[in-house]
Amino acid sequence: MAGYLSGDAALDPLAAWSSVARSEEPRDARALERELVEACRRGDREAFDQLVLRHQRDIYRLCYRYVNNHEDADDLAQEAFVKAWRAIPRFRGDSSFSTWLYRIAVNACLNFRAARGPASEELPGTIADPRAGAEARVEDEEEASRVREAVSRLPEKQRATLILRVYHELSHEEVAQMLGSTVGTVKANLFHALANLRKRMAEPGGKS
Amino acid sequence: MTGHVSEPALLDVLEGGRAGSDREHVAACSACAARLAEAAEGWSLALGAEVPEPPPFYWASLRRVVRRRIEAPRGTRWRVILPLSLLAAAAAAAVSIGPSVRPSIAPSPPVPAWSALPPEDADEGLPVLEGLVLDGGDLTPWDDSRGIGPFLAGLSREDSRALVTALRTSGEGSER
Numbered sequence: 001m002a003g004y005l006s007g008d009a010a011l012d013p014l015a016a017w018s019s020v021a022r023s024e025e026p027r028d029a030r031a032l033e034r035e036l037v038e039a040c041r042r043g044d045r046e047a048f049d050q051l052v053l054r055h056q057r058d059i060y061r062l063c064y065r066y067v068n069n070h071e072d073a074d075d076l077a078q079e080a081f082v083k084a085w086r087a088i089p090r091f092r093g094d095s096s097f098s099t100w101l102y103r104i105a106v107n108a109c110l111n112f113r114a115a116r117g118p119a120s121e122e123l124p125g126t127i128a129d130p131r132a133g134a135e136a137r138v139e140d141e142e143e144a145s146r147v148r149e150a151v152s153r154l155p156e157k158q159r160a161t162l163i164l165r166v167y168h169e170l171s172h173e174e175v176a177q178m179l180g181s182t183v184g185t186v187k188a189n190l191f192h193a194l195a196n197l198r199k200r201m202a203e204p205g206g207k208s
Numbered sequence: 209m210t211g212h213v214s215e216p217a218l219l220d221v222l223e224g225g226r227a228g229s230d231r232e233h234v235a236a237c238s239a240c241a242a243r244l245a246e247a248a249e250g251w252s253l254a255l256g257a258e259v260p261e262p263p264p265f266y267w268a269s270l271r272r273v274v275r276r277r278i279e280a281p282r283g284t285r286w287r288v289i290l291p292l293s294l295l296a297a298a299a300a301a302a303v304s305i306g307p308s309v310r311p312s313i314a315p316s317p318p319v320p321a322w323s324a325l326p327p328e329d330a331d332e333g334l335p336v337l338e339g340l341v342l343d344g345g346d347l348t349p350w351d352d353s354r355g356i357g358p359f360l361a362g363l364s365r366e367d368s369r370a371l372v373t374a375l376r377t378s379g380e381g382s383e384r
Contacts, residue, residue, distance in 0.1 A: 148259070187215065194250030
């Protein structure tokens with residue numbers, strides 16, 4: 001999980017405290033997380049607050065990748081954490097807390113998309129194409145926005161697989177477990193997702 | 209060459225973990241090489257698209273909302289209904305009786321006793337309410353004895369907007 005707390009400390013007293021505490025904390029991060037989870041299972045809301053603090057960025061970003069806007073990502077992140085709190089007495093620790101939390105967030109995202117109806121499988125044809133070319137690198141926010149849009153419109157399983165593997169660096173096995181699939185299917189879905197993303201961005205209007 | 213490399217195998221090659229035979233095939237097969245290059249470019253594109261950073265105070269706000277929600281009984285709806293109606297009624301009453309209870313001052317250019325709130329996207333009051341939310345601590349139930357300040361400070365963004373909508377609606381009613 002990448003870089004929680006970066007940039008928050010100056011603006012958020014709890015983040016600042018937690019950042020200092022962690023930098024001086026010799027204990028293994030996973031052990032600390034297990035302690036926090038155990039405390040949550042005993043009903044300790046402060047401990048859960050610490051878990052939210054640790055995972056809020058990853059969960060928010062995961063949700064954002066699905067819905068491609070802040071408001072819905074915010075709603076989904078809230079929903080994921082609230083569901084996690086309610087379900088934590090049943091968390092057996094078979095996987096890491098973060099993997100378990102990701103699964104809850106992914107389910108929230110999938111349910112959200114199901115409730116909203118399937119996203120269009122096509123990129124809008126009206127996106128401006130001010131420059132020609134097929135550069136592979138995204139160099140500005142405008143293009144990054146088009147990539148996010150293209151990702152958010154990939155078929156459901158392809159999108160989920162790409163988000164979890166490429167952006168959140170979960171293993172194929174973890175993704176398979178999370179999506180109730182096999183490793184082979186996950187790999188095939190990821191391959192198709194990458195190829196589709198590349199094709200969609202290369203289409204007229206899909207990439208600058 | 210009897211067949212092309214499967215997608216899972218190509219992905220393994222892309223991630224650097226596949227057996228040499230598949231790598232050799234890709235090196236010798238232009239079709240598989242092209243598929244691999246396409247996927248590699250897709251990966252590169254994906255990595256270049258960062259999620260925009262939310263406002264800096266967002267994280268504290270997110271935790272506060274989550275805390276409120278887990279502390280509330282299940283099924284609690286956080287949209288404030290009764291206080292909004294009270295506030296809207298109070299605002300409407302203040303608008304209608306305000307001029308009559310104030311001492312008359314020197315004549316001034318005619319100004320409307322009430323003017324409509326601006327459109328939502330131009331409403332300078334919204335950021336104020338949102339700022340109160342960000343700085344105001346936990347949402348507390350409506351409590352007349354504590355006054356309106358703590359209540360406003362505890363409103364979520366959604367509730368703030370609902371309040372503004374209610375006030376705007378009330379204002380529209382008094383204008384007619």
